[in-house]
Amino acid sequence: MRDLRIGVVGVGMMGADHAERVARRISGARLVAVSDPDMDRAGALAATFGDVRAIDDPLALIGDADVDAVVIASPGFAHAEQLTACLEHAKPVLCEKPLTMDAESSLRVVEAEHKLGKQLIQVGFMRRFDPEYAALKELLDSGELGRTLLLHNVHRNRTVPATFRSEMIVRDSLVHEVDVARWLFGAEITRITVHAPRPSGLVGEGVQDPQLAVFEMANGAMADVEVFVNCQVGYEVRCEAVGEKGNATIGLGVDVLTRRAGHWGGVVPDDFRVRFGLAYDLELQRWVDAVAKGTIDGPAAWDGYAAAAVCTAGVRSLQEGRPVEVEMVPRSEVLG
CATH class of the missing domain: 3.30.360.10 (Dihydrodipicolinate Reductase; domain 2)
Structure with a gap:
């Protein structure tokens, strides 16, 4: 099987750390794209990995045919829209906490995923992996x-x-x-x-x-x-x-x-x-392994809602x- 092609949305401290992790330490995965409102930062990060694209619109990254799965590390206020896009494109997603900024929007995400009949969202509560x-x-x-x-x-x-x-x-x-x-x-x-x-x-x-x-x-x-x-x-x-x-x-x-x-x-x-460096490594590796099997291996959207x-x-x-x-x-x- 080919490596899972991953795009990272949001490349501040956490997103840049995840991008480096996917590119250098996670087996069965390949970093193919990053996106951030600060395109200078996104471009500079992409350049450090070689064959990685910087995409200015996170929704474009999520919908890109060359991206199999998404890591969301953007600010919490952007999560609801980006998670909805992942569900619309049937893209597995590891979303950093919080799932969304409030209970109502989180519940809507849970309901939207449930209607698909498949779990695609894993929430980044990495302490469970420590x-x-x-x-x-x-x-x-x-x-x-x-x-x-x-x-x-x-x-x-x-x-x-x-x-x-x-x-x-x-x-x-x-x-x-x-x-x-x-x-x-x-x-x-x-x-x-x-x-x-x-x-x-x-x-x-x-x-x-x-x-x-x-x-x-x-x-x-x-x-x-x-x-x-x-x-x-x-x-x-x-x-x-x-x-x-x-x-x-x-x-x-x-x-x-x-x-x-x-x-x-x-x-x-x-x-x-x-x-929690090791916890993040284990979390990402287990997520990649689970996505390859068509499932998740960690906190689900419901946990994010709760x-x-x-x-x-x-x-x-x-x-x-x-x-x-x-x-x-x-x-x-x-x-x-």
Whole structure:
């Protein structure tokens, strides 16, 4: 079989990283095109790979006959239109989070895909592919720790651009923990409260950073998340699951622990590409392998909708300063 010909839409930090990954590290795939509103950036990136085209219109890339599958790494506000185009052209697509910017448009995407009778959309919740998260999931599912009762999460970035506002912290950062909680518990989030403690003095006027979120799960369990996207230290992601018979923690960075001159420690990575590089590699490889078989191998459009519904409620909670019920259409009504 020939290699899967992939086009990447959006070549900022994430899209450029995916383009490099497809071109150099993923077997059974070939990067053939990239698209970005900044054609200088798209052209420069395409030139680094040789036989790769830069296409100015993302919808043209999606409809191009020489593109078999698409990776969407554009800003979230563009996802709904681009996903719809992928469905219209029956192109398998790996879409970076969020699926779309709100629950209503995400639900429309889920319904449109369902009408086709085939799953074409996989959502880029790459933590499910991270070896530490996968091991934690296996441990919890084994029952060795009894029922999982609580989940504690920390999600910190060194810095983010000044354009990264309070609502984006919910939709673009917290959304990862939304998916993690749903996945590890195997249950939906029914209520979310986003607290806004005293903000850091190092962020822009009006930006609520850090934030503290509390999820209430359909099975009675709970999860909390600290999100601090301007923590100044580095990229830190940790997760502790508390069960009836024990607990387990990942993300401590203890795989390389140094002791010298009366001190001990390790390294805090600068950004997500270091911490989750292997997870992205595994995610892309498994997606390519699944597309070759006519399926997906990871979070589906429904998972993207569920996360969008939680984040929509989370933004309301942040704005109104109160718990907000998560409004979701029952899965059975949409997918049967």
